[in-house]
Amino acid sequence: MNMIKINPTNASRLSEVDFDNIPFGKVFSDHMFTATYEGGQWKDFTIEPTRNINVHPAMMALHYGQSIFEGMKATVDQDGTPLLFRPEKHIERLNASARRMCMPDFPRDVFLDAIHTLVDTDRDWIPPQEGSAMYIRPFMFATDEYIGVTASKNYKFMILTLPVGPYYSKPVSLKVERKYVRAVRGGVGEAKTCGNYAASLLPAKLAVEEGFDQVMWMDAHEFKYIQEVGTMNLFFVFKDRIVTPATDGAILKGITRMSIIDYLKGEGHDVQEYPLTIDEVKEAYKKGELVEAFGSGTAAVIANISRIKDTDIDMKFDESHWELSKSVKAFINGVRIGKKADKYGWIVPVKEQVEKS
Numbered sequence: 544m545n546m547i548k549i550n551p552t553n554a555s556r557l558s559e560v561d562f563d564n565i566p567f568g569k570v571f572s573d574h575m576f577t578a579t580y581e582g583g584q585w586k587d588f589t590i591e592p593t594r595n596i597n598v599h600p601a602m603m604a605l606h607y608g609q610s611i612f613e614g615m616k617a618t619v620d621q622d623g624t625p626l627l628f629r630p631e632k633h634i635e636r637l638n639a640s641a642r643r644m645c646m647p648d649f650p651r652d653v654f655l656d657a658i659h660t661l662v663d664t665d666r667d668w669i670p671p672q673e674g675s676a677m678y679i680r681p682f683m684f685a686t687d688e689y690i691g692v693t694a695s696k697n698y699k700f701m702i703l704t705l706p707v708g709p710y711y712s713k714p715v716s717l718k719v720e721r722k723y724v725r726a727v728r729g730g731v732g733e734a735k736t737c738g739n740y741a742a743s744l745l746p747a748k749l750a751v752e753e754g755f756d757q758v759m760w761m762d763a764h765e766f767k768y769i770q771e772v773g774t775m776n777l778f779f780v781f782k783d784r785i786v787t788p789a790t791d792g793a794i795l796k797g798i799t800r801m802s803i804i805d806y807l808k809g810e811g812h813d814v815q816e817y818p819l820t821i822d823e824v825k826e827a828y829k830k831g832e833l834v835e836a837f838g839s840g841t842a843a844v845i846a847n848i849s850r851i852k853d854t855d856i857d858m859k860f861d862e863s864h865w866e867l868s869k870s871v872k873a874f875i876n877g878v879r880i881g882k883k884a885d886k887y888g889w890i891v892p893v894k895e896q897v898e899k900s
């Protein structure tokens with residue numbers, strides 16, 4: 544049974560899009576999914592043409608920041624079947640973010656049904672070129688018209704999709720951030736909530752002005768433990784083991800991160816999660832025992848790190864010959880297009896639900 548009402552466009556914009564040249568984040572597929580939370584329940588599940596929405600200037604999300612999101616991707620296999628990557632992990636994380644921000648859970652079954660139906664409806668928007676994908680952006684925000692700090696009673700949940708070209712992840716240079724923090728233990732760092740990204744903009748801008756790509760966040764209490772970078776988790780490959788900082792409540796629990804851990808363990812590597820200090824990384828670097836370092840996230844999958852600068856050291860890496868990060872990326876990207884066996888059960892083919900005329 545499908546509770547989702549489909550209201551298809553009669554003016555597709557697909558022919559206006561050049562799949563070989565898609566500006567990232569600006570081109571939206573024909574349809575969006577919307578749902579409304581009112582009177583304590585989710586209702587009005589609709590797929591309709593992507594359009595502007597009307598909001599009251601006192602809409603609470605604008606004032607008090609109850610707003611969360613997810614980011615995931617659909618790809619196509621050799622036969623053109625759209626594939627989703629661990630969609631159930633994304634609804635779990637969305638609801639974890641919702642609980643932290645005092646927002647209602649979104650029903651898991653409706654979420655999965657909505658993703659399948661929306662991706663199927665706009666399946667022709669998934670660029671078939673290798674490395675390209677459809678980026679899926681589910682999000683939820685408070686809609687009460689009210690001035691006053693309290694949890695909103697009403698919400699909207701929506702899903703937008705965007706065709707995106709091959710994400711060329713150039714190696715990133717990082718500045719160890721010694722002044723600002725991204726998240727604190729007990730705060731909202733583990734939630735994919737808007738304010739976290741707003742808070743990161745100024746330190747990121749200052750780092751860019753100093754010639755870096757991004758900042759490497761440290762723990763807010765001692766500036767001793769490594770957290771993460773932008774929208775990526777971090778991995779450090781030492782001579783005898785691979786370490787990623789343990790998620791401590793302040794680090795976003797990346798789904799790419801958990802997939803990489805599974806893959807590396809499956810390949811027989813010693814993968815460890817613990818509170819990793821920047822000092823340990825520096826020591827290993829000085830001894831020549833830091834072999835690779837990379838970030839992981841849905842957008843880039845893997846981005847190698849070319850430089851980490853702290854006040855007392857400027858660590859530079861020649862990442863051109865790194866094998867491990869390359870193999871991780873090749874595996875995940877291969878699985879995403881059905882070229883490599885889905886050993887870990889990450890892939891969910893999109894169910895065909897829409898009769899094409």
Ligand SMILES: *Cc1c(COP(=O)(O)O)cnc(C)c1O
Pocket residue numbers: 614735771772773774775776795796797798799800839840841842
């Ligand atoms: C989304 C995000 C990540 C990466 O998560 P994935 O599920 O792998 O895409 C890492 N850090 C932050 C702060 C994020 O917002």
